[in-house]
Amino acid sequence: MQDDATAAREYVSRIQEEIQTEAHQRRESNPALVIQEREISQAWTRSVPGAAAVNWDTDSPADLKANAEHLLGCVDSLSLLDVDAPVGSRRGVRQVKNTVRRLTRWYLRYLADQINAFNHFLVNLLRSTEQRIARLEGGARAAEILGGFVDPVPEADAPLGEAVADLLARCDGPVAVASCGGGQIVSALVRAGVAAHGVDESAGVISDGVDEGLDLRVATPFEHLDRIADGSLAGVVLTRSVERLGPVELSTLIDEALRCVEPSGRIVVAVADVLTRSGPEAELLRGVGLSPGTWAHLLANRGCVVELSEFDGSRVTTLVTAQRQ
Amino acid sequence: MSDITFVAPRYGADVVGGAELGARALATRLSAEGLDISVLTSRARSFDTWVDEFPEGTTNEEGVSVSRFSVDHPRSPDFAASCDRLLRNPEQASMEDARQWISEQGPTSTDLLDAVAEVHSGVLAFTPYMYHPAVQGVTLARVPTVLHAAAHPEPPLGLPVFDGLFNSVSALAHYSRPEQRLVSDRFPSTVLTPQVVMGLPVEAPDFEIDPQAARRTFGLGDEPFVVFLGRVLRSKGTHELVDFFAATRARRGGGKLVIVGPVVDEVSERDGIVCVGPVSEEHKFGLLAAADVLVNPSPLESFSLVVLEAWLAGTPVLVNGWCGPTRDHCAQSGGGLWYSNFVEFEVSMNRLLDDAELRSRLARAGRSYVERSFSWPAVRQRYQSLLSQIS
Structure with a gap:
């Protein structure tokens, strides 16, 4: 059933791309359509609250890029000022308004031309800035792009969930699972009586867990931890896509996790050992992720008491538990 | 004593509105499963006026105990004009103005709030976020509370009067993930409030579609x-x-x-x-x-x-x-x-x-x-x- 759901999502996503491409081509080939669209959109924008103009689904770099392009398109179409104010349909009023419009047109046209020229250059500047940012991001995201050529990190299985839950079972406070996937670890924690919630970047991945009533949310670990007040969590679990973070991001994540946990709170790291990577994975993910030993080193350096425990899993073989002092 | 007491501005089979329909869908189904479900609400049918239309008192509707209370005053005809002024820049509104707005928005019912304060067991479920019974009721609650906010990205959500409501409820039941994200962005301190994206029950009708x-x-x-x-x-x-x-x-x-x-x-x-x-x-x-x-x-x-x-x-x-x-x-x-x-x-x-x-x-x-x-x-x-x- 999950495969059917994924296939349906991918199908709609493909159709939407085709629609956007066709819409783009139609605008390019028919300038009259652009004018008509602008008139209709302006009428529409008047009744749409500004706050509704939020793109909710920017959960991947591709989405972010598409969103930026879409917003630039909106800026472009809305930046053109038109001096032909509507005059309405009531006869007497229309005539008066028509006269006022004729009288003021020469002056408004003069102003509008200057503002339109300014807007035109401003939009071009935004586009060129967007392209420069895209180039910079391309460089900064090299690891992420290369990571796209290897399989995604698999879901935690039930035994791993149980093992993590055992380590945090005595937590008397909320526990956040960063990069929770479908929620196996959250589910095990909840069964153990822990108030656990999870976050993951992918809306699709958490769907099944959400359907089962787990508290799983769409967010990056950074976004989520950033919202949590100092010392508010009893524990943090770092797992799954944490394996695919570079050193700077990992260091930031550790600091954020330590900030969020209470003085005696715990951080559990459940990731595969980078030293066991082989084949294309080893080459493409070079410099990404840490071995359990290095996790332990970094956490101990930040003043935690660290324990390594063996785990008999197919990928994850060592769990790192750090207790803040 | 009820297992769950819903608090809604309006309630009834012929009351149109998403959050109201949602409350009724939940209340009737939970009641059919043997839970003791109550509803505390106003006598109003229209959210434009809050004029008392339903009879006062407690009735049993589809297995749910529904108690309706008179409003202290109907909504002022000038309300829309005062809304315009305040909601142009809701984030800048003072707490005093926002409190005044929520009182004018209504339905304000002292009897309804007294009934909320009298609930001593179970859970109080408030819906939606934008009305007086939720904002004031949650401050009087003596039992755990859950908010079915039905929040949209609409100007009133920016008013400071809602911070207290969202930050003090025991749990949040969202209709959708975008709503969860909206609430989380607007009220970051709800990040540790237990919450779930629950949606609403939707089932095919029990008659043949023709x-x-x-x-x-x-x-x-x-x-x-x-x-x-x-x-x-x-x-x-x-x-x-x-x-x-x-x-x-x-x-x-x-x-x-x-x-x-x-x-x-x-x-x-x-x-x-x-x-x-x-x-x-x-x-x-x-x-x-x-x-x-x-x-x-x-x-x-x-x-x-x-x-x-x-x-x-x-x-x-x-x-x-x-x-x-x-x-x-x-x-x-x-x-x-x-x-x-x-x-x-x-x-x-x-x-x-x-x-x-x-x-x-x-x-x-x-x-x-x-x-x-x-x-x-x-x-x-x-x-x-x-x-x-x-x-």
Whole structure:
């Protein structure tokens, strides 16, 4: 059933791309359509609250890029000022308004031309800035792009969930699972009586867990931890896509996790050992992720008491538990 | 003593409104499962006036104990004007002005609030966030509270008076993931509040859906048509839909849009646009099944029952891409398309109307999504999971 759901999502996503491409081509080939669209959109924008103009689904770099392009398109179409104010349909009023419009047109046209020229250059500047940012991001995201050529990190299985839950079972406070996937670890924690919630970047991945009533949310670990007040969590679990973070991001994540946990709170790291990577994975993910030993080193350096425990899993073989002092 | 006491500004089988329908859907189903369910509400039927219409007192409605209380005063006719002024820049409003606004917004009922304070067991479930009973009631609660906020990205959400409400409830039940994200962005300190994306139970009707009968009743013949279903309201995007559809129709050389629901803001007469007004549940599902596409142009929805009902009736949907919850339904189910401007609307509409295979595939995926995620057992499990964390 999950495969059917994924296939349906991918199908709609493909159709939407085709629609956007066709819409783009139609605008390019028919300038009259652009004018008509602008008139209709302006009428529409008047009744749409500004706050509704939020793109909710920017959960991947591709989405972010598409969103930026879409917003630039909106800026472009809305930046053109038109001096032909509507005059309405009531006869007497229309005539008066028509006269006022004729009288003021020469002056408004003069102003509008200057503002339109300014807007035109401003939009071009935004586009060129967007392209420069895209180039910079391309460089900064090299690891992420290369990571796209290897399989995604698999879901935690039930035994791993149980093992993590055992380590945090005595937590008397909320526990956040960063990069929770479908929620196996959250589910095990909840069964153990822990108030656990999870976050993951992918809306699709958490769907099944959400359907089962787990508290799983769409967010990056950074976004989520950033919202949590100092010392508010009893524990943090770092797992799954944490394996695919570079050193700077990992260091930031550790600091954020330590900030969020209470003085005696715990951080559990459940990731595969980078030293066991082989084949294309080893080459493409070079410099990404840490071995359990290095996790332990970094956490101990930040003043935690660290324990390594063996785990008999197919990928994850060592769990790192750090207790803040 | 009730297991769950819902607190809603209005309640009743003939009360129209998303959050109110949601409260009733939950209350009646939970009651049918043997839970002791109560509702505390006003006597009003209309949210424009809050005039007492239902009789005062407690009645049993569909197994739910419903207690209705008189309002202290109806809503002032000047309310809309004061709204305009305050809501132009809600984040800058003072707490005093915001408190004044929530009192004027109503329904203000001292008796209702006294009843909230008298609840000593179970859980208090407030819905929606934007009215006086929730904002004031939560401060009087003596038992754990859950908020079914039904929040949209609308100006009042920015008022400071709602910080206290969202930050003090014991749990949050969201209708959709975009709503969860909105609440989390607006009230960051709810990040550690137990919460769940619960949605609402949506199930196929217990009568046979008869599209032909609906076509006959409304004189639609055998012609294909697109349907809109809901309140005809400018802020719900109905008028933009009419403009978009008329422009598309002019270029296609035909097509019909059937508008179903109570008309609040009049729609100008156009070729190919048919307004049929409010209809029965039987005709509603009949029209949904007979239509080629359901369009929901609203930019402000927190769940949108009608989108899910269209899928149950075997019809794909086209929604406003600026509306997070409906777009999320379509993206997650693979059951519908979305548009963000006129050209996308036209291209999407043409594809849907010209491709029966596309329509059928989308409708199947949508139906499967509703059955998987919004059957009553699925929703109940999520609600129980949330309540178990606070009670």
